[in-house]
Amino acid sequence: MRWGWLALAAMLLAYPWLVAGSASGAFLQDMGALVLLAAIGAAAWNVLGGYAGQISVGHAMFFGAGAYMPLLVYQHWQLPPLLGMPLGVAASLVVAIIIGFPTFRLSGHYFSMATIAVAELVRIVVGNWDFLGAAIGLQGPATARGWYDFVFRSAVPYYYLFLGVLALLLLVTWQMQRSRLGYYLRAVRAGERAARSLGVPVRRYKLYALMLSAGFTSLAGSLYALKTGFVDPDSGLGILVSVQMIIIAALGGAGTLLGPLLGAMILVPLQTATNTWLGGSGSGLTYIVYGGVIVLIARFEPGGLVELWHRQATARLMRRGEARHAA
Amino acid sequence: MILLQVVVGGLLLGAVYALFSSGLTLIWGMMNFINFAHGEFVMLGMYAALLAVLWIGGGPVVFGLAAALGLFLLGVIVYFALIREVMRGPMLAQILSTFGLALLLRYAAFWIFSPNFITLPHTALAGTINLAGILISIPQLVAGLAAAVLATLMHVALMRTAVGSQLRAVAEDRTAAMLMGIRPDRMQALAWGLAAASAGIAGALMAISFPFSPAVGETFALTAFVVVTLGGFGSVPGAMLAGLIVGLIQALSAYWFGPIYKDVVVYGLFVALLWLRPQGLLGTA
Numbered sequence: 144m145r146w147g148w149l150a151l152a153a154m155l156l157a158y159p160w161l162v163a164g165s166a167s168g169a170f171l172q173d174m175g176a177l178v179l180l181a182a183i184g185a186a187a188w189n190v191l192g193g194y195a196g197q198i199s200v201g202h203a204m205f206f207g208a209g210a211y212m213p214l215l216v217y218q219h220w221q222l223p224p225l226l227g228m229p230l231g232v233a234a235s236l237v238v239a240i241i242i243g244f245p246t247f248r249l250s251g252h253y254f255s256m257a258t259i260a261v262a263e264l265v266r267i268v269v270g271n272w273d274f275l276g277a278a279i280g281l282q283g284p285a286t287a288r289g290w291y292d293f294v295f296r297s298a299v300p301y302y303y304l305f306l307g308v309l310a311l312l313l314l315v316t317w318q319m320q321r322s323r324l325g326y327y328l329r330a331v332r333a334g335e336r337a338a339r340s341l342g343v344p345v346r347r348y349k350l351y352a353l354m355l356s357a358g359f360t361s362l363a364g365s366l367y368a369l370k371t372g373f374v375d376p377d378s379g380l381g382i383l384v385s386v387q388m389i390i391i392a393a394l395g396g397a398g399t400l401l402g403p404l405l406g407a408m409i410l411v412p413l414q415t416a417t418n419t420w421l422g423g424s425g426s427g428l429t430y431i432v433y434g435g436v437i438v439l440i441a442r443f444e445p446g447g448l449v450e451l452w453h454r455q456a457t458a459r460l461m462r463r464g465e466a467r468h469a470a
Numbered sequence: 471m472i473l474l475q476v477v478v479g480g481l482l483l484g485a486v487y488a489l490f491s492s493g494l495t496l497i498w499g500m501m502n503f504i505n506f507a508h509g510e511f512v513m514l515g516m517y518a519a520l521l522a523v524l525w526i527g528g529g530p531v532v533f534g535l536a537a538a539l540g541l542f543l544l545g546v547i548v549y550f551a552l553i554r555e556v557m558r559g560p561m562l563a564q565i566l567s568t569f570g571l572a573l574l575l576r577y578a579a580f581w582i583f584s585p586n587f588i589t590l591p592h593t594a595l596a597g598t599i600n601l602a603g604i605l606i607s608i609p610q611l612v613a614g615l616a617a618a619v620l621a622t623l624m625h626v627a628l629m630r631t632a633v634g635s636q637l638r639a640v641a642e643d644r645t646a647a648m649l650m651g652i653r654p655d656r657m658q659a660l661a662w663g664l665a666a667a668s669a670g671i672a673g674a675l676m677a678i679s680f681p682f683s684p685a686v687g688e689t690f691a692l693t694a695f696v697v698v699t700l701g702g703f704g705s706v707p708g709a710m711l712a713g714l715i716v717g718l719i720q721a722l723s724a725y726w727f728g729p730i731y732k733d734v735v736v737y738g739l740f741v742a743l744l745w746l747r748p749q750g751l752l753g754t755a
Contacts, residue, residue, distance in 0.1 A: 198565040200506070245744040251561050252504040256695045257744055259506075263692060264737040271730050332560070382688070386573060389566065397562055427585075430577040437570025441556055445563040 155179075155306060159299045173298040178411045179305035180366055185391035185403035186312050187359035192389070193398035194316075194325065195352040196332030197247075198255050201262030202388050205235040205357040207269070207380035209364025214281035214374055219274075223291040224283055228365040235361035236354055238265075243353040247346045251335075262385065270376040280375025283368065293369045301370045308366060309404070312359050317400055319355075328352055332398070360388070383430065390433050393440050396449030405448060475604050476725045477718060482606075482614025483676075484717020488710040489617040490672035490690065491697035492624055493665030499641045499704030500661045501557065503564065507548075507572040509691025511666045514575060515541055515673025516682045517583060523590055530595065530612065530678060537674035538667040545666025549659045572687065579684035587681040595678055609679035617675055621713075624668065625706045637661060641704070689733060696740040702750030712751060 162171040184206060192198050212234065213227030242261055246254040269275045287294035295301065319325045327348045330338040339345045368374050378384070395406025417429055444451055494508045505511075515537040522528075522536035548571065556567040595609045628634040639647040640657040648654055676682070697716050701708025716736060723735035743750070 192562065196561050198562055200565070200569055241741065245748065249744075249748055250502065252502070252565070253699075253744065253748065255506075255565050256504060256699075257741065260692050260695060260737045260740050263688070264734060264741075267730065267734055267737075389569075393562070393566060427577050427580045430573055431581060434570045434572070434574030434577060437566050438552065438574060439570075441559070441563040441567035441570060442552055445559050445566075 159302050169298065172302060174412060174415055176298045176302040176305055176370065177415075178407045179302065179309050180363060180370070181387065181391055181411050182404045182407035183305060183309050183312060183366065184360060184363040184388045185395070185406055186309065186316065187356050187363060188388040189356075189392045189397060189399075189403050190316060190319070190359070191352045191356035193392060193396075193402070194319070194332065195328040195349055196398075197251055197349055197353065199258040199353075199356075199385070200255055200389065201258030201260075201382075201385055202356075202360050203380050203382060203384035204238060204258075204262040204265045205360035206364035206367070206384050206388075207265065207374075207376075208234040208238065209361030209366075210368040210374040210379040211269070211275060211281060211364075213365050213368045214283050214372075215275065217283055218276075218281050223289075223293075224365075224369055225291060225293060227368075228362065231361045231365050232358050235357040239353045239357040240350070243350045247349045247353075259382075259385075262380065262382070266376050266380040269380060276375070278376065280373060280378075283372030285372070294372065298370075301366075304369075305366060308362060313400060313404075315355070315359075320400065324348060324351060386430075386433060386437075390437055393437065393445075393447055396447030397445070399447070399449040402447050402449045409448075471603055473725070475606070476721050478604060478606055479610060480718040480721025481714055482610045482717070483721065484714040485614040485618040485621070486672050486675055486713075487693055487697055487717050488713025489621045489624075489675075490669045491694045491701070491709040491713050492621050492706050493668035494694045495698045495701065495704055495706060495709045496624075496628075496637075496661050496668075497665050498698065499706075500637065500658055501641075503553065503557065504568070504695075505665070506565070506568040506691060507575060507687075508665070508669055508694050509687035509689065510572045510575040510579075511541055511544070511669035511687075512673040512676075512690040513579065513682070513684060513687035514544070515670030516677040516686070517579060517684075518670060519674035519677045520588070520590060530616075530674070533590075534616070534671050534674045537670040541670025541673075542663040542667040545662040545664070546659050548666070549662035553662065554655065554658075572691070576684055576687055583684060585683055585685065587683045589681045590677050607679060613675035613678055617672060620668070620671060621706075621710050624664070625710065628706060633660070692733075692737060692740075696736050696743075698750075699740060699743050699748070700750055705750070708750055 158175050159172045162168050162175070165171060184202075188199065188202050209228070209231035211227075212231035213224035216222040216227040216230070217224045238261065242254070242257045246257045270278050275281070284292045284294055293300075293304075319328075327338070327343045327345075330341070330343055331345050331349060335345055364379065368379075371378075391406035391410050392403045393406070394410060395404065396402025414429065440447060446453075490508070490512050493511075494505060497503055497505055518537040518540045519533040522533035526532055526536065552567050552571065556563040595612055598605045598607045599611070628637060636647070636652045637657050637660065639650065639652055640654045644654050647657075673682075693716065697712045698709055700715065701710070701712030716739075719739065720732040720736055724732040727735070
């Protein structure tokens, strides 16, 4: 198991260097950065949706808060975009409390409905507010004034920045899994009434999970803004931003540590490939497939690929055990 | 005078909201399940009406019935193919199933019908009437009145007919209903059919007077969430009252603050409700 982790870490660290020699090296490095970014968003969603079982369908609002703030401080006050990151996290936490505090008393459906309604509310308001760029959006610095602007031509610096944040998030998630918070959240997911009757402060711990999730989602949004240097209501706050996080986490395995990374490794290259083959007209088709895949996961395998793999591995072990028994 | 006209227009649209929201609240009452694809059902009702006008012709009665029938079938199919299974699964499966379905239906409609706004080619209904100085468009009047009648019929059918009592029995206590010889599975399938049909007719009625595109579904889903929360989850009379209120609030905020803000005010109302009165107007905590 420990060797598996080391191999994964070594592979992720060496990836930009390994593909650098190939003809499409820059393209592959860029895609690697995109995979990691998508994995950060999905892993952040996973803390709440996977571990605590509270399904947000509006995480785009936290992503958007993180994406808008860095570009906002640059556009209006020419400050380094990096300074907007904590503002994005702060805004996300405020919104998280506004939604979570009232809805976590109620059935989980209320939380899901509130997330999509508030996300839509934020998108409409931002799309009509000139200070926030309205429908046109905000731009970051075109060329770096110094290292602190985080504008690089190559994707490699972004790759390692994203890798660092992903490692931090997975470390936090792993620690959470083994801590009181993790046990409480799994108890809440398995049965809220039972958890409450055993003395778990359900509402408070769901709020903790939401705030942790919202904060890291906001970081993902900031990293996106640093890399692309541009955000508008669709790319920062649209419903498809939320869909992307959900489908990656659910495909890989909601409530597992590495599920989101696995999901991102499968989905992002697939998405890039379909966009290249089908061109602009293919984007609609992509989302038909996304919808279909989400329905199929919900219907047949809510645990995602990690769960499927675990089951197969267990079955194989059982068979091997039986064979030895027979001999 | 203009204010009065805005009020009447809001109430007429509110009656249509009441109709499709009744479907959403019926399913919640039956099985504590939120259908995130309900707005897409309304949208499909609009396109069903369009296809009926193009292929069969005829007036609102024909395409209204076509939309109702088509969506009823879709609702029953969705129940048996998807909902019945995910009900046994975790929360994740319950919410993602209809959320994924909403995406699938929305983008399939984009693919088939193109993302452009369209209107019904021509219907027998047009023009306005002058009621004591208030101008009311005839399509909106017909849609509002028909929706009010249908929503009331649905409520009466639930309260007064044998099938209605069976539906309510399953909502009250599934096991006890089963012991009385009611098959919950059939009743839940019927509820999904009725809910989808109410969305379908509501879509067809709105298609008479408003242009539509595949993207309109999301707004209707959110509107239905607000209406159902305001009316109290599971309460059909509550949804009818709340539908009228939401229609009125939307019309007034569009009139006072500008059309962009009509949804902002309604979604804001939703968040306020969650804080102050999550059980709704007619619900109990």
